[in-house]
Amino acid sequence: MKVPFLDLKAPYLELKEELDAAYQRVMESGWYILGQEVEAFEEEFAVYCETKYCVGVGNGLESLHLILRAMEIGAGDEVIVPANTYIATWLAVSYAGAIPVAVEPDINTYNIDCKKIEAAITSRTKAIIAVHLYGQPADMDFINEIASRHNLKVIEDAAQAHGARYKNRRVGSLGDAAGFSFYPGKNLGAFGDGGAVTTSDANLADKIRLLRNYGSRVKYENEVKGFNSRLDELQAAFLRVKLTKLDEWNERRKQIAIYYLQSLQEVVDLKLPYVSEWAEPVWHLFVITHPQRDNLKNHLDTSGIGSLIHYPIPPHLSKAYIDNEWTRGVLTITENISTRIISLPMGSHISNKLLDRVIEVLQKWASSSK
Numbered sequence: 001m002k003v004p005f006l007d008l009k010a011p012y013l014e015l016k017e018e019l020d021a022a023y024q025r026v027m028e029s030g031w032y033i034l035g036q037e038v039e040a041f042e043e044e045f046a047v048y049c050e051t052k053y054c055v056g057v058g059n060g061l062e063s064l065h066l067i068l069r070a071m072e073i074g075a076g077d078e079v080i081v082p083a084n085t086y087i088a089t090w091l092a093v094s095y096a097g098a099i100p101v102a103v104e105p106d107i108n109t110y111n112i113d114c115k116k117i118e119a120a121i122t123s124r125t126k127a128i129i130a131v132h133l134y135g136q137p138a139d140m141d142f143i144n145e146i147a148s149r150h151n152l153k154v155i156e157d158a159a160q161a162h163g164a165r166y167k168n169r170r171v172g173s174l175g176d177a178a179g180f181s182f183y184p185g186k187n188l189g190a191f192g193d194g195g196a197v198t199t200s201d202a203n204l205a206d207k208i209r210l211l212r213n214y215g216s217r218v219k220y221e222n223e224v225k226g227f228n229s230r231l232d233e234l235q236a237a238f239l240r241v242k243l244t245k246l247d248e249w250n251e252r253r254k255q256i257a258i259y260y261l262q263s264l265q266e267v268v269d270l271k272l273p274y275v276s277e278w279a280e281p282v283w284h285l286f287v288i289t290h291p292q293r294d295n296l297k298n299h300l301d302t303s304g305i306g307s308l309i310h311y312p313i314p315p316h317l318s319k320a321y322i323d324n325e326w327t328r329g330v331l332t333i334t335e336n337i338s339t340r341i342i343s344l345p346m347g348s349h350i351s352n353k354l355l356d357r358v359i360e361v362l363q364k365w366a367s368s369s370k
Helices: 009-014 016-029 036-049 060-070 087-095 140-150 202-212 233-243 246-264 293-302 319-324 332-338 352-369
Strands: 053-057 078-082 099-103 125-131 153-157 177-181 195-199 216-218 286-289 341-344
Touching (some): 016 233, 036 233, 053 060, 060 087, 060 202, 078 087, 087 125, 087 319, 125 140, 140 153, 195 202, 202 216, 246 352, 293 341, 293 352
Parallel strands (some): 078 099, 078 125, 125 153
Antiparallel strands (some): 053 195, 177 195, 286 341
């Protein structure tokens, strides 16, 4: 029995009629860029995220990049980022011309360790990017308190956390602005690339709308050097359909996570995800750690169980940042995590039968490895 890491076809099959109708609606409209579907989705997603504004953009990386640009953060400035994150968070800072300053993660949640942020702040620091990694909210009150004392902007990287809550508040509304990705594998995924910025700052939202469209409000009248980063009408129409199911699908992910946590707690040397009492994660990923990670992954592969490593190479050790002269051993917690993590199959449409197969394979492997 093969178990895919994620079934991307199942959501379409569930919503086939509604998604096909959305496709027909857009195609028959004859309007495919920045039209009624994008405007409607922006309104609906802003309400969902409990913010005043949403601006649709090309993808998650560009959502963060445009936020930084709109905040006028650039050359010579420093932005605090988690050491343990996908490289897109760092790239957004680099694209703006600023310098990413890495802070190690909390060993339990794998989100940025708030107690280590203040030591990384210098006179050049302009912002903190908090990543809600794997769908687990970062400790935003702690981060906002630090930012307030040092007059820093706070940006949420919510690319993996659509619908998550922190102390009963929706992720995406917890800082000055938030960047979302609608990459197909996300909890709220498009059928291609897409992204959005949420904020309650009218001026910031206006700047991002300007920047995403060549720096233009009126065609051929370019006020600033902008970019081409626009959410497609077709993807917006699809996202509007899927947004109506997001809470239901997230609840299914939660139940799957609970089932994993209950079934795997006795597996030797397996470290399961930790959830803070104030967090309501949406379980974009279910990430475990094991000292024999590579052997475990090989066993899962040969057993037909899909698994992935998020992420095998920390940004500071990637070739992309070799010019920053980072060396192995500087960010030891991040590096250690990267050698032990592995993500198990997770998605709103995985069946109980497939879950049982994953758990059975893990339990048998652990018993035979003693």
